[in-house]
Amino acid sequence: MLPLNANQIPVMFNRAMGLARSGKPREALDLLAQMAKLAPTRAEIPFHMGQIHMQAGRPKDASHFLARAAELAPGEMKVWQAYAAAIAAHGDDAALKAAKARLKAAKLGARDRKAIAKAMQAVQTSTARVTTNVSKDEINALVGLVNAGHMAQAEAQARQLIATRGGSEILSTIHGAALASLGRTDEAEAGFRHALSIDPDYGEAAAQLGQLLLAEGRHQEARPFLLHARRLIPHNPIVLGNLGKLYQDLGSPTEAVECLDRLLKQDPDNRLALMTRAQAHLTLENAAAARADLDHLERLASPTGETLALGAVARKLAGDADGAHTQIKAALEADPNSLRVITIAANMLQQEGAMDEADALLRDALTRGVRSGAIYRMIAHGKKLAADDPVVTEMQDLWQRDDLPDEGRMDLGYGLLKVMEDTGDYDQAWHYLSRANEIMARRHPYGRAKAQRDFDKLRAFLDGFDPDRIGTVGFQDNQTIFVTGLPRSGTTLVEQILASHSTITGGDELSILHPLAFEAVAKTDRDGGTIADMTPAQLEGIGRAYQAAIDIRLPGAERITDKTISTYQIAPLSWLALPNAKIVALRRDPRDNLWSMFKNRFVTGLHLYTYTQSDLVETYRLFTEYLALWREMAPDRIYELEYESLVANPEHEVRKLLEFCELDWEDACLDFHKTDRDVKTLSLAQVRQPLYSSSIGKWRRYEAHLGEMLDGLKGLDGVPDD
Template sequence: MLPLSDQQKSTLAHQVRTSLARGDWTTARSGLEQLFRSEPKRADLAFQLSRVAFEAGDRAACLSWMDKAVALAPANGKLTLAAAERFRQLGADEAALRAYDLAIASDRKALKPRADKAHYLQLLGRFEESDSQFRKLISQHPEEAELYRIFLATKKPGPGDPLLSAMERLWDSSRLTDPRRVHLAYALAKAMEETARTDRVFAFLRRANELQRRAAPFDSAAQEREFAGVLAAQDGLPTEPFGAPLAIRPVFVTGMPRSGTTLVERILAAHGDVTAGGEIGHAMRLAYQMFGVGEAMRPLAAEPEARLRRFAERYATLVTRDLGPKTPVITDKSILCHLIFGLLNRTLPGARIIVVLRDPRDIALSIYKNHFTTGSHRYANDLADIAVAIKRFRRNVAHWKSRLPGVIHEIRYEDLVTEPEAQSRALVAAAGLGWQDACLDFHSAGGAVKTLSVSQVRQPIYRGSAEAWRKYETELEPFIAAWGTDSWD
């Protein structure tokens, strides 16, 4: 190939920028490959090629180009940190950890790469390594309150742990900003509970949730309109699946946050034919991208079958990209899938739907006790709003049970922890799988756990969190009052 002139490079670069802006990944990839052949030592071009391959759904090319980018610029902290996050997203655990190490080596004083690596080790279940790194980071950065919260997600401090006094000193500091105070309040609430000072738990929780709510208020009426619009858009959609089976068969596991969906997913993922996808999120994002957002979603019964098929194919492409072609079945634990059960049932032949139910009082307590990214679950910061959100979820499930009879398998968390084998066998059968004894040994499985349940699912099934609400019945009164006379079952 003849060398490119400066003018040719400039023209190609402009074409690439234009193609990226309009999402034309094929053209962008072609232009970037020409530029890279001309300048094969440019890490930024390899990085862009990785990004384009990711957007196009090409997992192998994404990983290959990212490897090249890292090899070309191992001392570029910004690039290696971004690479670590991409490797992590695609489940390339060792590549992610190596990239984190490069990012750390590029700037020994930077907190983010070291904290991100410690957190990832935690998600991978490598608790001893993670604990050591978190303690070191906290000693070096005692005012970084988020470190305490993330660390304590999998750590139970003893009454004499110096971490407790460090947190309480920080709590009294006038220099503590509101965002940091949120993190510290959740951490202190957990520490108070685990050191038997339950009388102090809700004081910290109320402060944390008050600050979160102030930063991201919940508009219940807007959510009601959004949900109603999405359900209405699926009216008249045929209930028979159409089209040939796809390369992967999804099992959707949904429920309210903190209801036990991660436990259910891990039981299924211990099966040799299943890969855990976690909260993938692709189905809902694609539905909004292709058919309209919320109230603006178009009637799906009027959509051409070719477009519905495109939705299914794109979903399968993105899932295969993220998880790799490991097994014929994947789990998708995306929270909002309960809004589009009609679309999923229609477009994904062989898909199964599992709904996890739990005592609303335990759900409410667990939601209120746990930190969610600001703005992601806005109802979570007010006990009365949590009651509204759970009722709304239950109403949506009832809607789909009436329209898709026999399609939805419900499992109660309390039944699962009381009768684990019987319930697990029924669960595996509902997912369209044959029984494997490994499903009762799910806690021994490896792989990252990307939810707040990271420590619980590394343990065998236990009943410890059932009826936890009874310890805080008085504090939960706003939730109980908002729930009213509806049944808890």
């Protein structure tokens, strides 16, 4: 492809605006980023990038680009107004301070500068009322009824006003809120949609509709309405609270914390926000932050079973196993019938390898009438069930119910899959699995195009990578062993082998390096740079920040393993930031690997590509392209280990693995199944057994159903010929 030149900018700009208008913001941003490198002094480029980010509900990113636009066009009022709106929506004190400093040097009149400064600090929680159909007093009377909990009366009066006065965005929203509180959700949804048809920019209607859809579990439908509402009324508590919950439910805890921080800044004692943020911090394994929110909740009210259970998770995460056991016991005593408490307690036991105790706890819950798909799934996956086990009959009877919600059917399906596989009924196993995966794929769609764009952008960013820099930059005092690969490829097994060495502490999936690295990459890329422009100080800072996080998570550990799956996507950044770290990449026959992913339920929001055969094939193809690129860049820096070779000749392969990791031989590494440590992944049962080959070739049982996957894999790297 010929290099771009400045003469192409008008055509590219029009194309980018067309993409943005046609609902393709990511493509528009990618094109504008290319233009920014060609024409770094043209203010309209970062201005429109900022506007696109604002439309998508990302005020932090928007403020970065709009700050650049303001620097390039310091006298343009339109730019400053957009920048002020982004700063106000972001709500970050440091960003506000920096924006005010820029404003002082702006080429604006005193009156305009004052107006912009005021706009930067605006706390917009509601939309200005512009309806002409009803008076302010009538609206306030309706709102008073809603706030007082008189929903039936509010619904009747709002309905009468709509009938006599005609359509109104405000009346329809209030009517919808009353209907929702009365449980008439279909009518409520229609009311909110009618309000938005009258005024698409009525923030309260978008917020209420997003909240209703979220409460019904329709996360993907709720998201655009909540993001739209945040753009319109960025400090509205309903918007921030529901966006925080949405992000947490979808497996985006960092974004959840950002929203909930903004809400709790306004309302520090908001219990639901504190609870959700504590859960987000636990997902991020920020034990201290989670404990702080849970302690705050206990100061506001007596602890509940759920807060005690979450506190137990935080204590365990912080290394206080005894405290965790004491607290989970207290949680079960406080609320023995809470599904959340029961599943947290059972999960902790399963992680510790106490399968019989977990099974007893879950079955006891069933006898008390606490039933859910999650409990049945955990029982089925905890141990092998006999065909005549009463629990199996209960699961099959429950599956036949027409009123079984999607979430429950999904969990039940994965549980019944395991039962049918254990009894050798593979046709029935496929029946349950295909239905469960169909539900998951529909409720949590995967963005395949984004994964490809991310790879392409990273490859472009790595242009100019110099392997001679490895070892001359970065943080030298870290020897982490990263174990990476696709899920279900053997990463947990290899980490268990390494963690059985006397000098190694198993860290599990820490998920620390990726966000640190990509924050630095994003900053360099926004400024038009590549990896060659990342400074020694920047690279060392990434490594030091990683080590600091490890010191908090695993205090006193001499050397650790980090089994974060996504490490295979950022290998060159780890080489530069942590030059003495090692990367071990697992390879497995993709037919077995992809089948194993396809048949397992992962944590909501993670590995969304595992629920359709076509998404799995594309993910595997990208995985091989990542590894091929790393081999080309620095072939001696990543160790590829084949799962099948490890199973066939364990001592030979373990010796080679330890040699690469610069570890002395220890017999314990072959007796890894005797190592006593918590395992948090789906492989928690397998790593407590010696190596076995029975997992090889299991895809063949379902070959008749896997045609799409098998055809898609043909010709890809690493696919056997047989």
